[in-house]
Amino acid sequence: MEQLKVLFTEDEIRRKVVEIAHEIRRDYQGKRPLLVGILKGSFVFMADLMRALRLHVEIEFVQLSSYGRGRKESTGKIRMVRRLTTPIRGKDVLVVEDIADSGHTLKFVLDYLERKKPSSLKLCVLVDKVFRREVDLPIDYVGFRIEKGFVVGYGIDYDERFRYLKDICIVDEES
Ligand code: IMP
Numbered sequence: 001m002e003q004l005k006v007l008f009t010e011d012e013i014r015r016k017v018v019e020i021a022h023e024i025r026r027d028y029q030g031k032r033p034l035l036v037g038i039l040k041g042s043f044v045f046m047a048d049l050m051r052a053l054r055l056h057v058e059i060e061f062v063q064l065s066s067y068g069r070g071r072k073e074s075t076g077k078i079r080m081v082r083r084l085t086t087p088i089r090g091k092d093v094l095v096v097e098d099i100a101d102s103g104h105t106l107k108f109v110l111d112y113l114e115r116k117k118p119s120s121l122k123l124c125v126l127v128d129k130v131f132r133r134e135v136d137l138p139i140d141y142v143g144f145r146i147e148k149g150f151v152v153g154y155g156i157d158y159d160e161r162f163r164y165l166k167d168i169c170i171v172d173e174e175s
Protein backbone atom coordinates (compact mmCIF):
# COMPACT_ATOMS: atom_id res chain seq x y z
CA MET A 1 0.00 0.00 0.00
CA GLU A 2 1.40 3.40 -0.95
CA GLN A 3 1.75 6.24 1.50
CA LEU A 4 1.47 9.81 0.34
CA LYS A 5 3.58 12.65 1.68
CA VAL A 6 2.67 16.24 0.93
CA LEU A 7 5.37 17.88 -1.15
CA PHE A 8 3.67 21.12 -2.20
CA THR A 9 0.58 22.36 -0.43
CA GLU A 10 -2.47 23.80 -2.12
CA ASP A 11 -1.32 27.21 -0.96
CA GLU A 12 2.21 26.85 -2.31
CA ILE A 13 0.80 25.68 -5.64
CA ARG A 14 -1.57 28.64 -5.81
CA ARG A 15 1.30 31.07 -5.20
CA LYS A 16 3.49 29.33 -7.75
CA VAL A 17 0.79 29.45 -10.42
CA VAL A 18 0.38 33.20 -9.88
CA GLU A 19 4.15 33.62 -10.16
CA ILE A 20 4.29 31.75 -13.47
CA ALA A 21 1.25 33.66 -14.72
CA HIS A 22 3.07 36.95 -14.07
CA GLU A 23 6.03 35.84 -16.15
CA ILE A 24 3.82 34.68 -18.99
CA ARG A 25 1.71 37.83 -18.94
CA ARG A 26 4.86 39.96 -19.12
CA ASP A 27 6.15 37.99 -22.15
CA TYR A 28 2.85 37.91 -24.04
CA GLN A 29 1.71 41.53 -23.66
CA GLY A 30 -0.49 42.49 -26.60
CA LYS A 31 -0.65 38.90 -27.79
CA ARG A 32 -3.38 36.33 -27.63
CA PRO A 33 -1.63 33.07 -26.82
CA LEU A 34 -3.10 29.67 -27.51
CA LEU A 35 -2.57 27.41 -24.51
CA VAL A 36 -2.25 23.79 -25.54
CA GLY A 37 -2.78 21.52 -22.55
CA ILE A 38 -1.69 17.92 -22.55
CA LEU A 39 -4.43 15.65 -21.24
CA LYS A 40 -5.13 14.41 -18.80
CA GLY A 41 -2.56 15.48 -16.23
CA SER A 42 -2.47 19.18 -17.06
CA PHE A 43 -6.16 20.01 -16.83
CA VAL A 44 -6.17 21.33 -13.25
CA PHE A 45 -3.00 23.35 -13.74
CA MET A 46 -4.31 24.64 -17.06
CA ALA A 47 -7.57 25.80 -15.49
CA ASP A 48 -5.81 27.71 -12.72
CA LEU A 49 -3.09 29.13 -14.96
CA MET A 50 -5.61 30.31 -17.53
CA ARG A 51 -7.54 32.21 -14.90
CA ALA A 52 -4.42 33.67 -13.28
CA LEU A 53 -3.10 34.99 -16.59
CA ARG A 54 -5.53 37.83 -17.15
CA LEU A 55 -4.78 37.70 -20.88
CA HIS A 56 -7.09 36.95 -23.79
CA VAL A 57 -6.09 33.34 -24.22
CA GLU A 58 -7.52 30.56 -26.32
CA ILE A 59 -7.22 26.94 -25.29
CA GLU A 60 -6.77 23.59 -26.96
CA PHE A 61 -5.93 20.12 -25.71
CA VAL A 62 -4.04 17.17 -27.10
CA GLN A 63 -3.87 13.75 -25.50
CA LEU A 64 -1.10 11.22 -25.67
CA SER A 65 -0.69 7.81 -24.27
CA SER A 66 2.60 6.28 -23.30
CA TYR A 67 1.97 4.69 -19.94
CA GLY A 68 0.78 1.15 -19.27
CA ARG A 69 -1.49 0.52 -16.29
CA GLY A 70 0.15 0.87 -12.92
CA ARG A 71 3.49 1.81 -14.37
CA LYS A 72 5.69 4.64 -13.28
CA GLU A 73 7.86 4.52 -16.37
CA SER A 74 7.00 5.68 -19.82
CA THR A 75 6.71 2.76 -22.23
CA GLY A 76 8.71 4.82 -24.66
CA LYS A 77 6.02 4.40 -27.30
CA ILE A 78 4.01 7.57 -27.60
CA ARG A 79 0.69 7.74 -29.39
CA MET A 80 -1.45 10.80 -29.98
CA VAL A 81 -5.00 9.83 -29.06
CA ARG A 82 -6.47 13.33 -29.38
CA ARG A 83 -5.21 15.83 -31.92
CA LEU A 84 -5.68 19.57 -32.26
CA THR A 85 -9.10 20.57 -33.51
CA THR A 86 -8.08 23.97 -34.91
CA PRO A 87 -5.18 25.22 -37.03
CA ILE A 88 -2.35 26.86 -35.09
CA ARG A 89 -0.47 28.38 -38.00
CA GLY A 90 0.64 31.90 -37.07
CA LYS A 91 -0.44 31.57 -33.45
CA ASP A 92 1.60 32.07 -30.30
CA VAL A 93 1.40 28.61 -28.83
CA LEU A 94 2.20 27.83 -25.22
CA VAL A 95 2.25 24.16 -24.28
CA VAL A 96 1.04 23.49 -20.74
CA GLU A 97 2.09 20.23 -19.12
CA ASP A 98 1.99 18.80 -15.62
CA ILE A 99 5.33 17.02 -15.59
CA ALA A 100 8.54 16.82 -17.59
CA ASP A 101 10.06 13.42 -16.89
CA SER A 102 12.28 11.71 -19.50
CA GLY A 103 11.16 14.46 -21.88
CA HIS A 104 10.06 12.12 -24.66
CA THR A 105 6.39 13.05 -24.44
CA LEU A 106 7.04 16.76 -24.60
CA LYS A 107 9.58 16.37 -27.37
CA PHE A 108 6.95 14.47 -29.35
CA VAL A 109 4.35 17.19 -28.75
CA LEU A 110 6.74 20.02 -29.60
CA ASP A 111 7.73 18.31 -32.87
CA TYR A 112 4.07 17.75 -33.76
CA LEU A 113 3.18 21.39 -33.07
CA GLU A 114 6.28 22.81 -34.76
CA ARG A 115 5.29 21.09 -38.00
CA LYS A 116 2.05 23.09 -37.94
CA LYS A 117 3.98 26.37 -38.18
CA PRO A 118 2.92 28.39 -35.15
CA SER A 119 4.36 31.89 -34.99
CA SER A 120 5.98 31.01 -31.66
CA LEU A 121 6.15 27.90 -29.52
CA LYS A 122 6.96 27.85 -25.81
CA LEU A 123 6.68 25.36 -23.02
CA CYS A 124 5.33 25.68 -19.48
CA VAL A 125 5.72 22.81 -17.02
CA LEU A 126 4.48 22.66 -13.44
CA VAL A 127 6.84 19.98 -12.12
CA ASP A 128 10.24 19.38 -13.67
CA LYS A 129 11.92 16.07 -12.82
CA VAL A 130 15.31 17.14 -14.15
CA PHE A 131 17.04 14.04 -12.80
CA ARG A 132 15.02 11.86 -15.18
CA ARG A 133 15.69 13.78 -18.38
CA GLU A 134 16.79 11.75 -21.42
CA VAL A 135 16.26 14.32 -24.17
CA ASP A 136 16.92 18.05 -24.24
CA LEU A 137 13.84 20.16 -23.61
CA PRO A 138 13.57 23.92 -23.96
CA ILE A 139 11.37 24.66 -20.92
CA ASP A 140 10.44 28.34 -20.77
CA TYR A 141 8.36 28.40 -17.57
CA VAL A 142 8.86 26.01 -14.66
CA GLY A 143 6.86 25.72 -11.46
CA PHE A 144 8.75 23.30 -9.23
CA ARG A 145 11.97 21.39 -9.84
CA ILE A 146 12.20 18.15 -7.92
CA GLU A 147 15.20 15.91 -7.31
CA LYS A 148 13.50 12.57 -6.84
CA GLY A 149 10.22 10.71 -6.52
CA PHE A 150 6.90 10.07 -8.21
CA VAL A 151 4.24 12.70 -7.59
CA VAL A 152 0.44 12.75 -7.61
CA GLY A 153 -2.38 15.20 -6.97
CA TYR A 154 -3.51 18.49 -8.52
CA GLY A 155 -4.56 16.58 -11.63
CA ILE A 156 -1.54 14.26 -11.66
CA ASP A 157 -2.23 10.55 -11.30
CA TYR A 158 -0.69 7.22 -10.50
CA ASP A 159 -2.60 4.66 -12.54
CA GLU A 160 -5.58 7.07 -12.71
CA ARG A 161 -5.66 7.51 -8.94
CA PHE A 162 -5.12 10.59 -6.75
CA ARG A 163 -5.83 13.26 -9.37
CA TYR A 164 -8.38 14.84 -7.03
CA LEU A 165 -5.88 15.73 -4.30
CA LYS A 166 -5.46 19.45 -3.72
CA ASP A 167 -1.81 19.15 -2.73
CA ILE A 168 0.99 17.62 -4.75
CA CYS A 169 2.22 14.53 -2.91
CA ILE A 170 5.10 12.09 -3.24
CA VAL A 171 4.17 8.42 -3.49
CA ASP A 172 6.18 6.49 -0.98
CA GLU A 173 6.01 2.75 -1.50
CA GLU A 174 8.58 1.82 1.15
CA SER A 175 6.25 2.31 4.08
P1 IMP B 1 8.03 11.52 -20.22
O1 IMP B 1 7.68 11.25 -21.62
O2 IMP B 1 8.91 10.45 -19.62
O3 IMP B 1 8.61 12.90 -20.00
O4 IMP B 1 6.70 11.38 -19.39
C1 IMP B 1 5.92 12.45 -19.13
C2 IMP B 1 4.57 12.02 -18.64
O5 IMP B 1 4.70 10.95 -17.71
C3 IMP B 1 3.93 13.15 -17.90
O6 IMP B 1 3.11 13.87 -18.77
C4 IMP B 1 3.14 12.45 -16.84
O7 IMP B 1 1.86 12.18 -17.33
C5 IMP B 1 3.86 11.15 -16.63
N1 IMP B 1 4.67 11.23 -15.41
C6 IMP B 1 6.01 11.36 -15.31
N2 IMP B 1 6.41 11.45 -14.04
C7 IMP B 1 5.29 11.36 -13.29
C8 IMP B 1 5.03 11.42 -11.88
O8 IMP B 1 5.91 11.61 -11.04
N3 IMP B 1 3.72 11.30 -11.52
C9 IMP B 1 2.71 11.13 -12.41
N4 IMP B 1 2.90 11.10 -13.73
C10 IMP B 1 4.18 11.21 -14.17
Ligand code: MG
Nearest residue numbers: 039040041098
Ligand atom coordinates in the same frame (compact mmCIF):
# COMPACT_ATOMS: atom_id res chain seq x y z
MG1 MG C 1 0.78 13.89 -18.62
